[in-house]
Amino acid sequence: MQRGFGPAWAQDSLAPVSVPPRLRVLEALQHRDFRLLWAGQAVSQIGDAAFIVALGWRAFTLTNEASSLGIVLMVEALGLVATLLIGGVLADRYSRKLLMIGSDCARAIVIAGLAVLDATGHLSFGVLVALVALHGLGSGLFQPAFGGILPLLVAESSIGSANALIGVTRQFAFVVGPGIAGAIYGLAGSSAIFAVDAASFVVSAAILAFARPRVYERAPAEGLRRELTAGLRYVVRVPWLWITIGTFSLILMVGFAAFQVLLPKLVEQEWHGGVGSYGLLFTLQGVGMVIGSVVLAQLSPMRRRGTTIYSLFFVNSLFGTLLGLSPWFAGAAALQVGRGFCIGFGITLWDTMLMQRVPQHMLSRVISMDWFGSIGLLPAGLGIWAALSGLAAPGTLIAASSAFCAFLFLVGLSDRRIRAVD
Secondary structure (H helix, E strand, O other): OOOOOOOHHHHHOOOOOOOOOOOOOHHHHHOHHHHHHHHHHHHHHHHHHHHHHHHHHHHHHOOOOHHHHHHHHHHHHHHHHHHHHHHHHHHHOOHHHHHHHHHHHHHHHHHHHHHHHHHOOOOOOHHHHHHHHHHHHHHHHHHHHHHHHHHHHOOOOHHHHHHHHHHHHHHHHHHHEEEEEEEEHHHHHHHHHHHHHHHHHHHHHHHOOOOOOOOOOOOOOOHHHHHHHHHHHHHHOOOHHHHHHHHHHHHHHHHHHHHHHHHHHHHOOOOOOOHHHHHHHHHHHHHHHHHHHHHHHHOOOOHHHHHHHHHHHHHHHHHHHHHHHHOOOHHHHHHHHHHHHHHHHHHHHHHHHHHOOOHHHHHHHHHHHHHHHOOOHHHHHHHHHHOOOOOHHHHHHHHHHHHHHHHHHHHHHHHHHHHHHO
């Protein structure tokens, strides 16, 4: 299988600039072009985290309805899903770097327009929804190109490090971004935060422009429909791909959606907490994800990766079941760290395995189908759990959904096609 790493590797601009560091998680930072991508994404992700805070509050102030943010996020998710598959085809056919820069610039224009309308008092909820939908369309084009370009910027042995650093930066952004949003909102309002996010896209695009990703051999252009079909056929021919994508489509609909809908109610009713306690649970999960990503990069496992991924998510589901049944908030907090570790380790290992095993000329299409398949049923899951939320105590429902997810991962572990994947 062509991985895209030839013997001329050490002679090109992506060659390491120094000996491998003692901390393997930092290995990818030896590569100049990855450092550019990483720096740009750090700025952009902090801007995005601040944007989400301002978006939620602005949507609420425009309508005085608690459901406003849910509507806005649903519309953005639909926009993302609408362009994911097209983005995968385009990223395999054309320059991934230029596609990312174009997406960043397009989203900068959209969010800058949002900032201007908000600052001048011409922003309505309908206009906000329309602009957020456009933002989602741009994100759908960006994600497959991003996943496809990352292994072109580092040595194959550093892909795990690169994914871990991206994951750590994302969690850091979700800690720093809301604080920045709160400070700016109090001084200059939501329009200033929108302007900052627009600027972060420009910075990301400008930094990425200096990167020189390795050139790989593309497949002949056959038209959008045929190339999309070729990507789908590839996924269907590789059992560990379609089994895992299908499994996680159900997991997100049943397990993740249940947590999203029911956890606030569980915090309030069972543990008598408020928004601070709710936020702390997600912060602790983020801490666990950082630890899991770093440990993955240090260990860089290359054997029995299918078994490892499914085992980690089985344990994560067991922790979710115990969390739902826990009478103590402290116990739930500890379980969230454990869940975060499993998620961070598992997702980073999955992304690394995709980038190492899927041929470069097919990689962005496979990544787009992974995203599309995984989140395709999530909106339905959110609606289903909202409707079921009154049938039993929230902890009972979370425990039941997590137990079902644990069962699905056991089914996956029983399949030799998963256990055989290195």
